[in-house]
Amino acid sequence: MNLKFFSIDLKxxxxxxxxxxxxxxxxxxxxxxxxxxxxxxxxxxxxFGFGFLTQEASFDIGFSLIDYDGSHSYARAFLVGLLNxxxxxxxxxxxxxxIGVTVGIGxxxxxxxxxxxxxxxxxxxxxxPLLLQLFFWYFAALRALxxxxxxxxxxxxxxxxxxxxxxxxxxWTNFSIFIYSIxxxxxxxxxxxxxxxxxxxxxxxxxxxxxxxxxxLFTFPALSFFIGGVTLDFEIPVLxxxxxxxxxxxxxxxxxxxxxxxxxxxSMYTATFIAENVRAGILGIGKGQKEAxxxxxxxNTQILKLVVLPQALRIxxxxxxxxxxxxxxxxxxxxxxxxxxxxxxxxGTALMQxxxxxxxxxxxxxxxxxxxxxISSFMNWYNQxxxxxxx
Amino acid sequence: xxxxxxxxxxxxxxxxxxxxxxxQGGGNSxxxxxxxxxxxxxxxxxxxxxxxPGFSNADTAxxxxxxxxxxxxxxxxxxxxxxxxxxxxxxxxxxRFTALIAGEIDILSRNTTWTLSRDADIGxxxxxxxxxxxxxxxxxxxxxxxxxxxxxxxxxxxxNTGTTTELNMRDFFNSKNISxxxxxxxKADEVVAAYDAGRCDTYTTDKSGLAAQRTKMSSPDDHKxxxxxxxxxxxxxxxxQGDAVWEDIVRWSLNVMIEAEEYGVNSSNxxxxxxxxxxxxxxxxxSEGELGSAFGLDNEWSLRIIEQVGNYGEIYEKHIASxxxxxxRGPNELWTKGGILYVAPAR
Ligand SMILES: N[C@@H](CCC(=O)N[C@@H](CS)C(=O)NCC(=O)O)C(=O)O
Numbered sequence: 001m002n003l004k005f006f007s008i009d010l011k012x013x014x015x016x017x018x019x020x021x022x023x024x025x026x027x028x029x030x031x032x033x034x035x036x037x038x039x040x041x042x043x044x045x046x047x048f049g050f051g052f053l054t055q056e057a058s059f060d061i062g063f064s065l066i067d068y069d070g071s072h073s074y075a076r077a078f079l080v081g082l083l084n085x086x087x088x089x090x091x092x093x094x095x096x097x098x099i100g101v102t103v104g105i106g107x108x109x110x111x112x113x114x115x116x117x118x119x120x121x122x123x124x125x126x127x128x129p130l131l132l133q134l135f136f137w138y139f140a141a142l143r144a145l146x147x148x149x150x151x152x153x154x155x156x157x158x159x160x161x162x163x164x165x166x167x168x169x170x171x172w173t174n175f176s177i178f179i180y181s182i183x184x185x186x187x188x189x190x191x192x193x194x195x196x197x198x199x200x201x202x203x204x205x206x207x208x209x210x211x212x213x214x215x216x217l218f219t220f221p222a223l224s225f226f227i228g229g230v231t232l233d234f235e236i237p238v239l240x241x242x243x244x245x246x247x248x249x250x251x252x253x254x255x256x257x258x259x260x261x262x263x264x265x266x267s268m269y270t271a272t273f274i275a276e277n278v279r280a281g282i283l284g285i286g287k288g289q290k291e292a293x294x295x296x297x298x299x300n301t302q303i304l305k306l307v308v309l310p311q312a313l314r315i316x317x318x319x320x321x322x323x324x325x326x327x328x329x330x331x332x333x334x335x336x337x338x339x340x341x342x343x344x345x346x347x348g349t350a351l352m353q354x355x356x357x358x359x360x361x362x363x364x365x366x367x368x369x370x371x372x373x374x375i376s377s378f379m380n381w382y383n384q385x386x387x388x389x390x391x
Numbered sequence: 392x393x394x395x396x397x398x399x400x401x402x403x404x405x406x407x408x409x410x411x412x413x414x415q416g417g418g419n420s421x422x423x424x425x426x427x428x429x430x431x432x433x434x435x436x437x438x439x440x441x442x443x444p445g446f447s448n449a450d451t452a453x454x455x456x457x458x459x460x461x462x463x464x465x466x467x468x469x470x471x472x473x474x475x476x477x478x479x480x481x482x483x484x485x486x487r488f489t490a491l492i493a494g495e496i497d498i499l500s501r502n503t504t505w506t507l508s509r510d511a512d513i514g515x516x517x518x519x520x521x522x523x524x525x526x527x528x529x530x531x532x533x534x535x536x537x538x539x540x541x542x543x544x545x546x547x548x549x550x551n552t553g554t555t556t557e558l559n560m561r562d563f564f565n566s567k568n569i570s571x572x573x574x575x576x577x578k579a580d581e582v583v584a585a586y587d588a589g590r591c592d593t594y595t596t597d598k599s600g601l602a603a604q605r606t607k608m609s610s611p612d613d614h615k616x617x618x619x620x621x622x623x624x625x626x627x628x629x630x631x632q633g634d635a636v637w638e639d640i641v642r643w644s645l646n647v648m649i650e651a652e653e654y655g656v657n658s659s660n661x662x663x664x665x666x667x668x669x670x671x672x673x674x675x676x677x678s679e680g681e682l683g684s685a686f687g688l689d690n691e692w693s694l695r696i697i698e699q700v701g702n703y704g705e706i707y708e709k710h711i712a713s714x715x716x717x718x719x720r721g722p723n724e725l726w727t728k729g730g731i732l733y734v735a736p737a738r
Contacts, residue, residue: 059573062547062575139588142590162588163572163589240545242543243535243543245533246536248545335577336581337576337581338585348485352553355508
């Protein structure tokens with residue numbers, strides 16, 4: 001082991017001074033604020049501590065991915081809010097990417113209508129404040145959707161109403177075995193595709209790994225049903241009358257209009273930025289490359305798929321990561337339309353009921369930081385995996 | 392260069408620490424820091440709702456009125472001599488306590504329910520009650536629901552987040568074994584819009600709030616408030632904990648308005664009652680005793696409140712009764728007339 005790296009170069013000591021000073025001032029500033037907050041809180045009779053997290057929350061939440069009611073703790077309410085935030089962010093990121101890539105490619109289309117439509121889309125949705133769009137989608141949805149007794153009926157198993165979109169609920173037995181079968185299928189598929197690649201590269205033999213993969217993806221779960229003891233039942237929502245004019249669906253799962261409106265607003269808005277990234281990425285690839293690809297006889301789709309996109313991705317991913325982060329943070333606008341995300345449930349209701357402003361706000365900030373860091377490190381990893389590898 | 396830079400940083404820290412120590416000293420002196428700051432600024436910093444007719448509501452010109460607003464106006468009349476010297480900050484239910492604790496406002500007068508946990512736990516002090524209320528439910532008239540006993544499992548209920556309403560609602564539906572879908576918005580306008588659009592079957596909040604919000608609906612006559620009251624909601628002004636003098640000023644500004652009604656003193660006759668026979672009336676209009684000096688005010692503080700703002704009966708009539716929100720005073724009648732308004736004597 002070479003200890004030389006660990007000893008401080010005396011001649012360079014001076015260069016350390018500004019850094020130490022900066023660090024010191026940050027530490028001092030933080031302790032100053034903490035101290036000050038402590039003093040002020042003492043003066044005003046406010047206690048500090050995280051004990052409240054185990055207390056009974058005593059408020060209900062309308063939409064939850066896990067079992068929750070007001071008799072659960074504040075910590076559980078936090079989890080409900082966090083999962084709701086993650087849910088709408090994942091849905092939002094999925095659709096934003098889908099719309100963004102489509103529109104981004106559309107803007108470069110040689111078809112005038114497609115290009116113009118894409119441009120108008122970007123200009124309109126990028127320039128209207130997100131909160132306004134959110135209200136628009138929410139109240140437009142509420143106005144447009146019918147009351148439960150006049151629900152839009154999808155084959156008698158699913159109904160769209162102003163109170164939500166009711167879909168059948170899956171009732172599983174031995175669900176974990178089903179999950180294992182999927183995992184097993186994924187492992188098998190990776191194995192097959194690795195093998196196929198090797199065969200192709202070493203012996204020039206073509207193995208239809210894609211079709212084999214599809215067959216595997218179906219056979220493994222199917223086996224879990226036939227021999228693994230997995231069963232699946234559906235609970236179909238049914239209309240119930242609750243008074244002369246009040247109806248509602250019972251049973252099934254309700255996708256609430258707040259979630260639909262929020263996911264819609266977030267993805268439509270963020271898609272405009274992603275579209276611009278995609279456009280910039282594609283334009284960033286030299287014309288010569290496309291011409292070269294065309295000259296060896298590749299079709300337009302092949303050029304896009306094999307030549308342009310792999311390189312463009314490296315330009316597209318970093319700014320798009322930013323957009324994913326923005327979308328996640330923007331999901332906190334949920335409170336405006338009563339979607340119970342972490343801000344509404346925890347930094348809103350729980351804060352109000354407990355008065356633990358400092359504790360709750362720091363937990364919430366820490367949570368957002370953690371989510372953001374996870375997204376960026378995932379995207380960095382992905383970016384590295386698509387980066388050009390020197391062979 | 393580096394040396395002077397270092398010195399500056401050192402000086403900076405030293406002063407920061409000094410400031411911190413100074414702040415520690417405050418809080419337990421006899422003088423009122425809030426009163427001093429208010430007099431220096433020339434206006435009372437008052438937190439109100441984002442628009443609740445009868446309680447705190449701004450007209451198109453931005454002038455605030457309502458019985459909650461009048462508490463702040465009374466304090467301004469008492470400490471600044473002019474009831475109009477108030478700066479209003481509209482707050483959602485969720486923001487209100489943070490705004491008060493952080494010092495953004497000095498009085499919170501925003502249909503806020505006095506509860507043990509709010510009073511004891513979070514650095515707040517309730518000074519009195521200016522409206523006795525209770526939680527109720529609003530439904531569509533054609534719903535066929537005539538009482539809370541007609542509610543059935545699966546009902547969806549809209550309300551405001553960060554309120555006592557949210558908690559009472561759970562207690563109520565649980566006790567009746569009814570499963571329900573709560574939908575809690577931050578702003579009252581959105582609650583009303585969602586209820587209006589049919590997103591929820593019932594709208595629940597303080598009955599005064601229901602009556603007031605109903606006036607804002609697209610067709611008020613299509614809705615009705617159910618007869619039952621499911622909770623006690625004593626609404627009143629709140630101040631920060633730790634400034635006992637300021638707390639007293641706000642409490643007694645409210646009490647004076649109620650007591651003035653009790654003794655028949657109102658905005659038009661107050662100054663002519665200076666030579667009244669009744670010593671209690673004389674104390675209210677400042678011609679006997681030295682009540683103001685107890686919190687460092689002159690002796691006419693209460694006269695100004697009555698003259699510029701009015702007694703409780705006057706402000707109730709003006710904001711709540713004549714506007715049709717709650718024509719009947721119910722519990723908010725004086726104790727001498729069958730209500731429960733009963734305040735400690737100003738003497
Ligand atoms: N009194 C209850 C509820 C107060 C409340 O926020 N009520 C709503 C509905 S009446 C309101 O004032 N909204 C007006 C606004 O949003 O500013 C409490 O203190 O928690």
